[in-house]
Amino acid sequence: MNKVRDNKAWFLVLPVFILVAFSAIVPIMTVVNYSVQDIFDQNTAYFVGAEWYKEMLRNTHLRESLVRQFTFSFSVLAIEVPLGILVALMMPTKGRMASVALILVAIPLLIPWNVVGTIWQIFSRADIGLFGYTLNSIGIDYNYTSDTTAAWFTVLLMDVWHWTPLIALLCYSGLRAIPEAFYQAARIDRASKWAVFRHIQLPRLKSVLVIGVLLRFMDSFMIYTEPFVLTGGGPGNSTTFLSQALTKMAIGQFDLGPAAAFSLIYYLIVLLVCYVFFSAIKQLGKAK
């Protein structure tokens, strides 16, 4: 749509600007302020320049959780996106069943995150949980509180359980937007199921998938509550992701300077990955 050039439109965005500025710019400036100082108490602080940044970049503990974080985010995307598309394709399209299925699939999205953690904590326990008990009784040694592989598996499974519905819902709405005429044309051409998916459905899903993948990447990269409740970051540090490492540093040990420097690095990584991803998709769109 061609838009009219009119700077008076700023009046319409002003409320948003003020609101977000209050809760974004002021805190971020505080973080920047902390990140260049060594703070002892309310009144004593020394300017240390880029010292904290250097220290944070050298910190092996953080580097490990960064690697863990990327592994987690990418595995989550690799599982949830195809599964979400598949679920969207399977959802009933008409009648009462359609809205019932829609509601049922959406429910995990509306459960508070700590409750999601609690659900899986209970469900996977070997003594009182159905899942853990079943696995153990068929001879698989499964204990997510002591075994790293089991902990990872549980955290991944929990995230797939929790967030695949988002991709599924977005794709489902994308699929509904395809006019019936497209399918009729495909039927006349005797197109195979795969061809229909590849050439009609998938291209139409592109824009919703962009939203879905971006949201999933951002959110999985900031994951905190669910693993915190489920495994507490353990066993050892094996499921400690970035947010948790940061919170531990800022609130647990009250190392404001390093935590602030780390926060900014963290934020920049998210921004950078999203920006690269966003531009890559834009380029792809132009190439076609």
Next chain:
Amino acid sequence: MPVSKRKTIGITCYILFLFIPIYWLLNMSFKGTEEILGGLTLWPQDFTLENYRTIFTDPTWYMGYVNSIIYVCMNLVITLLVALPAAYAFSRYRFIGDTHLFFWLLSNRMAPPAVFLLPFFQLYSSVGLFDTHIAVALAHCLFTVPLAVWILEGFMSGVPREIDETAYIDGYSFPRFFIRIFLPMIRSGIGVTAFFCFMFSWVELLFARTLTSVDAKPIAAIMTRTVSASGIEWGLLAAAGILTIIPGVLVIWFVRNHVAKGFALGRV
């Protein structure tokens, strides 16, 4: 096997996968602590509502729900009030710095809450908003507003410009046009936006817990109380969890028709 049947089986399996963990929580919430720790039972042998009774009679428990609902509603109202005009501006006009502003708004959605935790605490304490519902509502605006603008902008772009122009020719002023004509046209968009705002505000714990202590403490934070010296009260924890699911089910029920139609009208 016909395709439709295979699809039905597939979706049924998926929904079972979604619901078995929830069933397990429900099952647990009707059991006493002895039964839970005594052994694995597929349904409550000794059915009890004791856990729910505790929650509904103890104000420190049920006020948690009230607090959560209050700040979620506040957040919803604030978000829609500011996001609607802004989304209209983005969908209809070009102005200085529009694309930068849009990306900046979205970049706030990408900010890890952990980054903002401490500054938020200090900011809201210094303006005297600590432990109030409005503090949590405002903090949640940080990620609901960008999302709302993003979704609404998609919906509004789907409405042809000619409608605006016709209304102006007919003598409508901007506010009257916006409220009487434009908003009803994008009501499914508003429904979807409300759904998303609810979704991200209701489920968030980190901000809500940090910015409150007593008066505005959300249910999610109160749930951690079940861990006591004598171990975790699993039944109570499960019952509280089940009760947090119910508002979500109600919300999705109200917007069910909009959600499917809604996304499709949006940025698709």
